Amino acid sequence: MTNARNPxxxxxxxxxxxxxxxxxxxxxxxxxxxxxxxxxxxxxxxLQSLQSGEWKSGAAIPSELELAARYRVSQGTVRKAIDELAxxxxxxxxQGKGTFxxxxxxxxxxxxxxxxxxxxxxxxxxxxxxRTIIDCKxxxxxxxxxxxxxxxxxxxxxxxxxxxxxxxxxxxxxDLWLPAGPFKGLTAERLRGYDGPMYALFEAEFGVRMVRAExxxxxxxxxxQQCGLLAVPAGTPLLSVxxxxxxxKDTPMELRQGLYLTDKHFYRNELH
Amino acid sequence: MTNARNPxxxxxxxxxxxxxxxxxxxxxxxxxxxxxxxxxxxxxxxLQSLQSGEWKSGAAIPSELELAARYRVSQGTVRKAIDELAxxxxxxxxQGKGTFxxxxxxxxxxxxxxxxxxxxxxxxxxxxxxRTIIDCKxxxxxxxxxxxxxxxxxxxxxxxxxxxxxxxxxxxxxDLWLPAGPFKGLTAERLRGYDGPMYALFEAEFGVRMVRAExxxxxxxxxxQQCGLLAVPAGTPLLSVxxxxxxxKDTPMELRQGLYLTDKHFYRNELH
DNA sequence: CAGTGGTCTAGACCACTGG
DNA sequence: CAGTGGTCTAGACCACTGC
Numbered sequence: 001m002t003n004a005r006n007p008x009x010x011x012x013x014x015x016x017x018x019x020x021x022x023x024x025x026x027x028x029x030x031x032x033x034x035x036x037x038x039x040x041x042x043x044x045x046x047l048q049s050l051q052s053g054e055w056k057s058g059a060a061i062p063s064e065l066e067l068a069a070r071y072r073v074s075q076g077t078v079r080k081a082i083d084e085l086a087x088x089x090x091x092x093x094x095q096g097k098g099t100f101x102x103x104x105x106x107x108x109x110x111x112x113x114x115x116x117x118x119x120x121x122x123x124x125x126x127x128x129x130x131r132t133i134i135d136c137k138x139x140x141x142x143x144x145x146x147x148x149x150x151x152x153x154x155x156x157x158x159x160x161x162x163x164x165x166x167x168x169x170x171x172x173x174x175d176l177w178l179p180a181g182p183f184k185g186l187t188a189e190r191l192r193g194y195d196g197p198m199y200a201l202f203e204a205e206f207g208v209r210m211v212r213a214e215x216x217x218x219x220x221x222x223x224x225q226q227c228g229l230l231a232v233p234a235g236t237p238l239l240s241v242x243x244x245x246x247x248x249k250d251t252p253m254e255l256r257q258g259l260y261l262t263d264k265h266f267y268r269n270e271l272h
Numbered sequence: 273m274t275n276a277r278n279p280x281x282x283x284x285x286x287x288x289x290x291x292x293x294x295x296x297x298x299x300x301x302x303x304x305x306x307x308x309x310x311x312x313x314x315x316x317x318x319l320q321s322l323q324s325g326e327w328k329s330g331a332a333i334p335s336e337l338e339l340a341a342r343y344r345v346s347q348g349t350v351r352k353a354i355d356e357l358a359x360x361x362x363x364x365x366x367q368g369k370g371t372f373x374x375x376x377x378x379x380x381x382x383x384x385x386x387x388x389x390x391x392x393x394x395x396x397x398x399x400x401x402x403r404t405i406i407d408c409k410x411x412x413x414x415x416x417x418x419x420x421x422x423x424x425x426x427x428x429x430x431x432x433x434x435x436x437x438x439x440x441x442x443x444x445x446x447d448l449w450l451p452a453g454p455f456k457g458l459t460a461e462r463l464r465g466y467d468g469p470m471y472a473l474f475e476a477e478f479g480v481r482m483v484r485a486e487x488x489x490x491x492x493x494x495x496x497q498q499c500g501l502l503a504v505p506a507g508t509p510l511l512s513v514x515x516x517x518x519x520x521k522d523t524p525m526e527l528r529q530g531l532y533l534t535d536k537h538f539y540r541n542e543l544h
Numbered sequence: 545c546a547g548t549g550g551t552c553t554a555g556a557c558c559a560c561t562g563g
Numbered sequence: 564c565a566g567t568g569g570t571c572t573a574g575a576c577c578a579c580t581g582c
Contacts, residue, residue: 007341035559039568074572079549095549096579114541181511200398210317213543219491236492236508243543262490269486269541271385271515271559272361308580329561334569346553351568367568368560551577557571 021056040229042071042081043240049103050090050209051248057103057203061091065098090211113199113213113245116172116260118127119269130165136188136228138180145177148244148255160191163229170230170255171265177255181206208253213245222259239267307494314343314353322362322373322481323520329475330377332370333363362483376471377480385471385485385517388444388532398438401515406433406501408460412454419447420516428452432463435501442502443537449527454480480525484519487540494531502533511539 046061055061064082068075082099085091089112092100102110117214118126137159146153157177166173176198178186183206194201220240227234239260247253260267289524323378327333340347354371357363361384364372376384390398409431418425429449436444448470450458455478466473474480499506511532518536519525532539 037558037568049368076573077571080570081551092547093579096547096581098548098580110552115543133404151306211544215541215543217489217511217539217541219511219532220534221411221509222505235493235507237493239489239491239511242538260491262492266514269387269487271387309577311551348551348554352551354568365568366561368562368566370561370567469574545582546580547578547582548580550579551575552575556572557576559568561565561567563564 012191015239039072039077039080042067043084044079045071045092046081046085047248053207055101057101057209058096058105088212091134102209103203104197110197113210113243115267115269116201116265118166118265121221126166130168132163132165133188133191134161134163136160136186136191141177142238145255148254149177151179158183158186160188162187162191166265169261169264171261173226173229173259175257181208181251184254208246209247209265210253211247213243215244218242226259230259232261236261238262241267274419294470311349311352312344314339314350315356316343316438317343318353318357319520325479327373327462329373329375329481332372335370348494351505359485374481375473376469382469385482385515387539387541388537390438390537401444402437402440404435404437405463406435408432408458408463413449417527421449421451421524423451429457430455430458430459434463436506438537441536443533445498445501445531447529451525454478454525481519482517482525485515487516488514490514492531498531502531504533508533513539 022148046067047102049055061067062070064078065077067078067082071078078170082091082093086093086099089102092102093114094100104110108111118255137155139159141149141151141153141157143153143157145157146155149157151157154178155163158180160176162174162176163170164174183202188204190205191198191201202210218240219237221235222230222232222238227236230236230238231239239257239258239262241258241260243254243256243258244252245256290441317340321327321333333339334342336347336350339350339354343350354363354365358365359370361374363372366372378384383390395438410428411431412422412426413429415425417429420429423429429452432446432448432450434446434448435442436446458478461471462477463470471482474482491509492506493507494502494510496506498510499508502510504510504525511530511534513528513530513532515526515528515530516524517526517528
């Protein structure tokens with residue numbers, strides 16, 4: 001393919017492909033990327049298939065050769081697109097088996113987004129967390145919550161409060177805010193009836209896949225109510241972990257504030 | 273190249289190449305990798321050249337074509353090796369210019385390992401940090417420090433204590449422990465005379481490049497001395513950030529305990 | 545054994561940098 | 564303009580999985 005911006009990636013095989021908005025090679029104002037390599041466009045198409053639900057959580061996507069045929073590109077180009085999605089943890093490659101849609105329900109990565117680790121050993125060695133749903137309320141988004149979730153202040157949101165305990169010791173107190181629309185029908189009972197990571201439930205019941213998140217971490221002192229729920233004396237310093245979780249296309253779908261007791265655990269991070 | 277484990281990657285061109293220790297294809301006991309792809313071996317050779325000092329911090333390494341010729345492999349294989357090193361932030365690719373040895377002295381990534389961010393804006397907007405070296409002592413490693421640095425308890429180490437302030441507000445109190453050998457000659461005066469990231473000084477003066485690190489984060493209450501140095505009242509919760517930083521080959525080279533004031537800043541982390 | 549992802553090659557051409 | 568990294572292809576073969 002000589003590729004004067006991909007004659008073959010046309011509407012018939014790739015209905016919604018977004019071709020480079022400007023002529024290739026012409027730098028546009030102020031650093032707008034005037035060139036999008038083929039594999040990036042393929043990546044975009046794969047992303048669409050993921051977002052649209054064409055491929056379900058945990059299911060295999062078509063093989064590289066099939067995708068190459070579908071998009072009329074070489075296997076290597078598809079590989080590069082899949083490679084990036086695998087690095088971002090949206091897809092999982094398994095040699096000899098295929099490429100699968102990443103999910104939060106797998107045993108190995110149950111706590112993909114939870115960086116809290118016991119002082120000795122790993123979370124798994126403490127056995128499963130004991131989850132206690134305290135409540136699940138429907139209310140109107142405060143200005144702060146609305147800003148995080150990119151909705152209008154006053155829009156309906158669900159607020160979930162829960163406590164996680166390890167080995168019987170309450171360790172994490174969490175408040176979650178979810179946009180009411182995508183999570184219509186979520187109740188405290190439904191949450192209590194589910195045994196597994198919450199994000200797995202979101203995938204299975206609401207088709208919402210959390211794909212990445214940002215956390216803001218601070219040291220704080222809990223208020224009296226928080227002390228009670230975590231069963232710690234006033235004046236105990238806690239880690240405040242404010243998380244904003246995103247689905248595809250950088251859409252924020254959950255705001256979460258966690259309070260972590262860090263006398264027997266720590267938040268583990270790797271720097272590169 | 274037909275490659276029945278790389279006849280061409282021989283001693284003459286790649287003096288220290290470690291060939292797959294076992295015959296390819298024969299799985300050995302308990303999951304030991306019995307197969308090492310060519311590009312991984314090339315990666316190992318590049319790593320050696322980095323570690324040996326053949327290529328200095330910030331300097332360009334040979335072009336892909338040159339390396340391909342040197343190792344007698346295709347450009348694609350060299351590319352894949354470099355790709356991984358670039359992902360790990362050991363190398364930096366610059367299109368049209370070359371591939372460079374990553375360094376901590378560059379403006380853009382000055383604070384590569386510092387995840388503290390002001391509530392509004394970024395660290396750069398606050399101007400440069402004011403660094404105050406409190407002291408730099410030579411002492412014997414405690415059991416804990418020795419365990420972290422993988423040396424013997426009682427071995428000589430340097431302990432550095434300093435305070436970082438932003439906009440005149442003391443925000444970070446840090447204690448560092450360094451093995452005395454590689455850092456022979458480091459003094460408080462030398463540290464005070466240097467204007468820039470400490471890791472940049474380590475590169476320039478001691479040839480030690482920090483390549484990755486692990487952090488353990490907790491919420492703690494400072495002791496009276498720490499309160500004094502940070503000018504905060506007793507009872508102020510602080511983020512305790514214990515960092516273990518590594519050079520090449522997973523060699524630990526620095527243990528660091530930081531106390532972060534998080535009323536105007538937060539520790540920012542991204543999850544994937 | 546067929547099917548999947550993983551490695552490796554050789555070659556063409558494109559995009560970016562700097563002299 | 565030459566030199567660098569970046570993209571894309573086509574094809575061969577290897578390693579792993581499961582039937």
